[in-house]
Amino acid sequence: MVMQWSSWSQFFSMGGYGLYVWGSYGVTFFLLGAEVIMLLKRRKLPGKHTPPTVAKARDLELETQ
Template sequence: MLWQSWSAFWDMGGAAFYVWGSYGLALGMVALELMLVFQRRKDTSRRLLRWRRALGKDAGRQNGGEPEPATESER
């Protein structure tokens, strides 16, 4: 795969549309996947934070914010 010039390299023997198009599509899909992963991670972190806050509020109402004492089976 040696080319005589940069122009010949970019042209890819007439298949440049397919070659560079597939590279572009693959790069776009990887970028989309990364974006969705980071968005999902942020949403999950927010959901966990809301869940922790809700559990903390419930625990505060039930037992004054103190942890439940251990039962005999848990010791």
């Protein structure tokens, strides 16, 4: 694989498409990070987001133990 850029500024400008390319990477990583944070917060509050059928099954399971 041969790089087509002779300097870092050419690499980051990506032939005029740098804003689109690096902006896309930025938005993607931001959204992935936000998803991880939301999942970690949801894990701390399991009863709040548990669907009623799952909660009922969990309660029945606890009663039989």
